[in-house]
Structures are given as structure tokens and as C-alpha cells.
Amino acid sequence: MNSRVRQRFRDATLDDVAARCGVSYQTVSRVANGSPLVAKETRARILEAIAELNYRPNLAARRLATRRSNVIGMMGTRVTYSGPAKVMIAIEESAKRRGYNLMFAAIERLTDSELGKAIGALREHQVAGLVLAARLKGKIDLIRRLCRGVPFVTLGAGVAPDVPSVVVDEKHGVRAATRHLLDLGHHRIACIAGPPGWPASKDRRHACAQTIRSAGFEPGPCVVGDWSAESGYKAAVQLLESASGRFTAIMAGNDHMALGALRALHANGIPVPGRVSVVGYDNLPESGFFEPPLTTVHHDFAWEGESCVEMLFRAIDRESVEAPFRQVQRPQLVIRSSTAAPGS
Amino acid sequence: MNSRVRQRFRDATLDDVAARCGVSYQTVSRVANGSPLVAKETRARILEAIAELNYRPNLAARRLATRRSNVIGMMGTRVTYSGPAKVMIAIEESAKRRGYNLMFAAIERLTDSELGKAIGALREHQVAGLVLAARLKGKIDLIRRLCRGVPFVTLGAGVAPDVPSVVVDEKHGVRAATRHLLDLGHHRIACIAGPPGWPASKDRRHACAQTIRSAGFEPGPCVVGDWSAESGYKAAVQLLESASGRFTAIMAGNDHMALGALRALHANGIPVPGRVSVVGYDNLPESGFFEPPLTTVHHDFAWEGESCVEMLFRAIDRESVEAPFRQVQRPQLVIRSSTAAPGS
DNA sequence: GCAAAAAATGTGAGCGCTCACACTAGTTTG
């Protein structure tokens, strides 16, 4: 009588299958790995035994022997927002299509030590590749050191010219949105920016300011939020108090903040787009149902995830990396009802 | 000269560290595992060498030897919605706190074969435990078979009395919301339900109908959506066309659909809550900024994730499972401005 | 029909770790 309480169900191994078929474990291994060097009939017999014994290869053993794994790692800042979550799903899906699984490690703050811990944990699992979804600017040397020997792709911000990265040309999107506002006749455009520390915040804000300037106007007042609807609300209130009348449009750093702003304007009896136009960024599935439906920039998160995986596998498959180092997407403007000519 | 293109950087092993310190690999292993049976001075020397060589234990080898891993698996239906994503983040976080990592596997449809594949993939990685976030009703025997030998916790629906599960008492939340509507004087309450196939859809819908009946009224018309804002919009339009005037309030299956409904009412010139009250479910961070701010039921996703992990570890740690099989949360109603007495 | 080539199979070693022990030294104990 075994004394262990929960008698761990022992899984079948190569040897079990081999014994049952009267062949060597190696032959079974060949079948398991799809090698063509097995007689047709033998293969059939073995496949049958595999099914009967419910044999599944022990990945730990395989990994130990090959020093490779079929896991890719993703490190990211807390992704409670819907966007990053979508990216993750897309990554998981396209990795699975290639026979890989995804292991996720979140970091709470962007410190060197958290970065080291997260990447370290992933590396301990011998991930075949890494998707890094965080602001890595200025940390590229650290990253190179941490990832030594493991191919990686960065997501969301060009880190260095020779680092494979998937980037969305946010400036392009914001420029389109700003021009849309300018074309409508707005030239006093306020801005609700994302929190400092996010490359997306800076990029979006700068692109907006630049576009306004190149049209010959001065950028309007700017308040920062933290991506949340609540912060957008507060920012808009602040804008209203400090700069009322000095703007006819608001560029929000994302749709959630735009929603908050919409609410603040409404609560203060300011018609949108009658007196103030609002544009967001991301094009959430629900943005078309805001009040009024939001003009925004469409950000394709699924594309991001897929591109990452594709790029990563280029690096994993060919042992050397010579493929293009950067894949860029230009997001498109989606015009709905939150924008109109000023004073219309 | 080695011919491999990318010379895989060989990581330091126990032996490397041991050689450098003049001790046996076993002693190093003891240090790595925090065994107290090592002389203080030896430990210091070894720790130093570990740091210098940047030694990290090879988890594949450890897993192979121990037949255990420090990975927990999560299987879920595609979690593009913000809720499930939050659950995942919470799981990842509390697992990490216990020294475990998370591997995620999504299923696209709830077929036996997809279920088998996803759980199989996770099992191949020798996960120490499994969080199952999907509708498992009726599939409990299959699940038991698939998970044989691996502790698991189901999330979101009580599957069977003896299956560990974390459930949110959605009926409780919906009852509170419905009573709130009844208290305000509504008794013709329409409903926008979630898609069939989700236990949450049925539970919410039934609880609503039941509460209305027990107050002596008949449940109003009901249309189903798919959780999206768009479907909520369409559902509300349909309600307006087919049953206009036959309801003074709408219970939406979630906040996104409530948002769509809000938009549809607005677009048709129906004041909320003036002529129709609306209540949602989930309490998204942005729901307070809808137009008008939404009365809804708060669903604590982070709690769900944490409870799962806690429960799972109870099963993993004690080898036998005798702990409570179910952990329940009663969500609270959050009253905002989308509800008021009818005709107010 | 027989050597040579090709196909099919088997063998040994080793991946890096942990387990169950065996061993050595110093410490207690009666």
C-alpha cells in the first residue's frame, strides 16, 4: 500500500508504448516526432498503442534534452485595459497555431529589478522567444543583457534601430485626427494626454501639437490623465475651469478619457459637437455607442499581436536574424458624430 | 569553430557552481532550494558563486526530476472582454506571489475536442493546477477525465456540488437591481439578455424574471444580445419597435449592452431615466461616465481571480482536498443616474 | 545473384536536476 495520499497517476512514457509494441523507445520517439523513417505498418501499430495508453510526450523531458521549448513568453505591464488584453489573446492564438503555448508575466512597475524578475522567470522556463510589451526606451542595454540568447520582439515603441519591433505609427493616426479637426475649422484644440512615462502619451501629444503648429496655429491647453474615464472627466473639468472658451475641440489620449470628457462636457451643459468637438484614440468596440458616437483613431490590437509572433518566429526559425527589424502599421481615422465645425 | 549560427549561450548548471566552490552539486542544490542543512559559511560562498555565474535552476530538469512544476494553467474562452482579462491578471499576480507562473490556453468554441486540446496542452506542461473559466455544465465527467490527477478549480458557474468552484452569486446581484427598479415603481421591465450558452446569461435573466414575478407582476419583453455594445443597441431598437410603451425600464445583461441601449434610447429621443430607466451589470470602470452614469451591479473580477488561486493552492498543497468546495461572492448594486421613478 | 545503397530499427550517452541514501566529522549522553 502506497502511503502517498494522492497517488499521482503515472503517465505513459515512450518505454511503455515501446514495450507494448515490441519495438525500441527510439522508434516510438520517431513516430511521436513525425519522422519519415518508420515503416508504415510499424507506425500504425505504434499510433494505436499511443492512443490506447493515452501517451503524451513529457515536455519537460523533451525540453531538457533539446534545450528548446515550445513556449513563448510575454512580458507586459498590467494589462487591465482592453487593448493590451486583446494583444495577448492574439499572441496566444497565433502562437498556438504554430504549436507553441504562451506564458505570461506581468510587471507592476517598470523598474530594472521587476524587469529582471519577469524576464528571468520566463527564461527559467526556457521560452523560445519573448514578446516585450512595455516602455523599454533607455533600457535597451539591460534588455539585451537579460534576453541574451533568446530572441525577442518589442511591442509598441521603437527601441533601437536594430531591435526587432512591432510599432503602430501613432503619430500618423493622431496627425490624421488633428488634421480632421483643423479641416473642420478648429484651431484652438485642447488636449488630454496620457500619463507621463508611456511612449504612447508623448507620441500622441507631440504629433497633435506639431500638426497644429504646421498649420500655423498654437496648440491649446493640455492636461494629463491616466487613461481612465475618470481621469478624462477630471481633466475636462479642469480644462473647463481654467481655459473655458479657449478651445473648441479636445483631443483625448484614448477613448476612455474621451468618454470621461464627454461626460464632463455634458454635465456642464456643453453640447458635443455643437460647442466642443471631441476625438479619442483606440476605437474600442463600444466607442461607436458613446453619446455622441466618438470620432477616434482605430488601433488594431489583433494585428499587433499577430505581427509580434510572426516576427518572433522569423527570429526563432532562422537561427540568425536578418529579417526586417520593424513592422509598422498606420492606424486610420474613424469619423463619427463627436466632431463638427466649431459653432455649428 | 562551432558551426551553429547562433551559438546558444550555455547557462551555468549546478555542477558549474559546485566546481567553482569545491563542493558537490548536491550542496549547491541544497542552497538553491533553501535547505537548512548547509554550513553558514559554505552557503555564503555558494551564493556568491551563484550570483557570479548568474546561475538559474533549469526548471525543465527540476520538473522532470520532481514530476511537479511551478506553473498553473488557465483555460478560458476568448477573453477579449475586460472582465475575464482582469481575472487573468489577478490570477497571474497571486500565482506569482506564491512562486508560480501562469500559462494560458484559450478555446474558441466550447466543444469537447477544443476542451481536450487546451487542457491537454496545459497538462503536457505539467501544470500543478488548473483554473477552468468556461461553461462546464454538463461536461463535468469529461472534465474530470481530462484533469485526472491535476487539481482544478472552476470559475463562474457551479458545476457540481463536489467540484471546487469560485462563483459569483449573480442572481443576488440581479435580484437587488430588479428590486431597486420595483421599488422605484417600475413593473414593466424589459430585458436584454446575454447570448445563450453562457450561464451568466441564463442566471441573470431568470433572477430578474423571478424577482418580478414574486412582486406580483409579469416580466416584460426580452431580447438577446451577444454582450457587445452593438448588440445592446440593436436589442433596444428592436424593443422600441416591437414593444414600445410596454416597458419603463431595461435590465441589460452587462454594461456594454446597457451602453448600446442607452445610445439607442437617446437616438430615438427617449430620455433616460425620464421615460425609461436602464440598469447594467459588471460596473466597468467607465460605467460611471456613461450618459447618464449607469446604475449597475458591481462584479469584482479581481476577487474571482484571487479566490481561484487560493482555492487551487489549498488543493495543491494538501494532497487531499477537503476544504470548502465553493466560494461565493454576493455582488452589490451601485446606484447612479440611469434609474429613476417611471415618468419622473 | 551479389555488392552496394537505402530504409528501418536499436544502442549508449547525456540533458540538469532531485531523491534516497551513505558517509564523515564533531557533540552529546548515560
Place this chain on the structure above:
DNA sequence: CAAACTAGTGTGAGCGCTCACATTTTTTGC
């Protein structure tokens, strides 16, 4: 002061697999 510990350390085997070969069997060419 021998017996019985204890702390600290080392040894052998084995987890389940893959690699690089060695070996056997079958096919092929002339």
C-alpha cells in the same frame, strides 16, 4: 568513553526524452 546522536556533505540512480551513432533488414542496380 563507547554509544548514539546531529550537522554537514557526498554518491548513485533515475526522471523521460533526444541526439549521434551503430546495427540490422530490405531494396536496388547491373
